[in-house]
Amino acid sequence: MDDYVDAERDEPRGPGGVIPCPILDDVSIFTALKDDPEKRFWRCVGAVNGCTTTWVIPRVKGRVLKHAATCRYISADLQQKVNEELGDDAPGARVARNALNQSVSQSAVPAAHGTIQSAGGSQPSVYEMSKLAWYEMLDYEILKFMCCSGMPPHVLNLKEWKSMWACAVPKYKPVSGSNMEDTQVPREAARIRVLALQYLQTCERLTISFDGGTTRRPQSVYTMHVTTEDKKVFLWAGDEASAESHTADHIYQILKAVIDIIGPHRFRGISSDNTGNTTGARNRIHSDYPWILILPDPCHRLNLLCNDICKIPYFKPHIKNLRRTVKYFKKSTFASAHLRIRRKKLKIRRGLKSIGKTRFGTIYHSGRK
Numbered sequence: 001m002d003d004y005v006d007a008e009r010d011e012p013r014g015p016g017g018v019i020p021c022p023i024l025d026d027v028s029i030f031t032a033l034k035d036d037p038e039k040r041f042w043r044c045v046g047a048v049n050g051c052t053t054t055w056v057i058p059r060v061k062g063r064v065l066k067h068a069a070t071c072r073y074i075s076a077d078l079q080q081k082v083n084e085e086l087g088d089d090a091p092g093a094r095v096a097r098n099a100l101n102q103s104v105s106q107s108a109v110p111a112a113h114g115t116i117q118s119a120g121g122s123q124p125s126v127y128e129m130s131k132l133a134w135y136e137m138l139d140y141e142i143l144k145f146m147c148c149s150g151m152p153p154h155v156l157n158l159k160e161w162k163s164m165w166a167c168a169v170p171k172y173k174p175v176s177g178s179n180m181e182d183t184q185v186p187r188e189a190a191r192i193r194v195l196a197l198q199y200l201q202t203c204e205r206l207t208i209s210f211d212g213g214t215t216r217r218p219q220s221v222y223t224m225h226v227t228t229e230d231k232k233v234f235l236w237a238g239d240e241a242s243a244e245s246h247t248a249d250h251i252y253q254i255l256k257a258v259i260d261i262i263g264p265h266r267f268r269g270i271s272s273d274n275t276g277n278t279t280g281a282r283n284r285i286h287s288d289y290p291w292i293l294i295l296p297d298p299c300h301r302l303n304l305l306c307n308d309i310c311k312i313p314y315f316k317p318h319i320k321n322l323r324r325t326v327k328y329f330k331k332s333t334f335a336s337a338h339l340r341i342r343r344k345k346l347k348i349r350r351g352l353k354s355i356g357k358t359r360f361g362t363i364y365h366s367g368r369k
């Protein structure tokens with residue numbers, strides 16, 4: 001931020017142009033470099049807190065909002081407004097609107113892929129509108145399929161995928177991989193964040209849990225989950241801060257933002273593993289909100305309990321036998337092939353289960369009949 005200085009925007013030269021979007025001006029600031037005032041661009045409003053994201057001129061609304069929806073340097077309230085703006089145009093939101101009102105006018109439903117224009121550019125007929133609603137539903141179904149199957153978006157660029165749709169629904173044009181990645185997924189994610197928040201703001205006795213991990217890239221990521229009383233689990237935040245150290249203060253700030261936006265009085269518990277930073281962060285949350293009870297690493301403790309039970313002499317010979325059996329079949333492809341054949345004959349669907357080295361509870365599943 002020390003290198004930037006706010007710049008004056010050029011006034012529009014005449015009528016027309018892009019429709020103004022107030023939220024866009026809330027999250028992006030027209031900026032110039034201090035050393036080179038001629039070099040102008042847009043910066044994230046979170047630059048004052050450390051965000052380094054910038055955009056070239058002209059800024060692309062979708063890209064700016066996509067960043068702002070998850071930028072952790074922006075206030076939670078502003079982020080929520082961005083999510084509402086983005087989510088309003090998500091494929092799922094369009095389908096929900098169409099379901100509510102099939103006869104909605106085209107001005108209320110933004111143009112989508114596969115839109116059929118009437119000859120001469122006149123208003124589309126009811127028949128065409130129902131087709132538009134159908135195509136929007138296809139967009140939504142493809143989006144759900146891609147997300148739930150974990151399929152990479154570039155699959156949508158394969159000519160085989162396009163020709164399949166050309167055969168099935170000739171006038172429908174499925175979205176491209178980049179459209180799916182840059183537009184549809186961020187919009188739907190924003191819509192889900194809004195819906196999840198609305199739901200959680202009606203719940204009581206919530207628990208927040210968090211844990212750190214490393215992805216294959218590698219990136220250092222902290223995930224925060226919110227669990228409801230009836231055991232519904234919501235992945236609420238994934239904080240990637242590889243360039244910074246995950247200090248207790250850093251984790252505390254993220255936790256506090258999550259708790260504050262949902263409502264501190266709705267929470268009853270906070271849980272994490274027992275490292276120095278995570279313990280420090282949850283202690284600070286507890287001192288801010290004393291009714292949020294600390295549940296110190298129950299999963300790990302339960303795991304240790306299983307380990308202690310396995311050490312009881314009565315179980316030892318059985319466990320030894322079990323480990324040797326599993327190991328033998330794991331190493332011998334010949335034996336495991338014959339085991340498969342015999343299982344099929346005897347109609348035993350369940351095969352052998354390995355025992356995890358650090359997950360002591362898996363010994364139960366391995367030894368189960």
Ligand SMILES: [Zn+2]
Nearest residue numbers: 044046051071
């Ligand atoms: Zn940012």
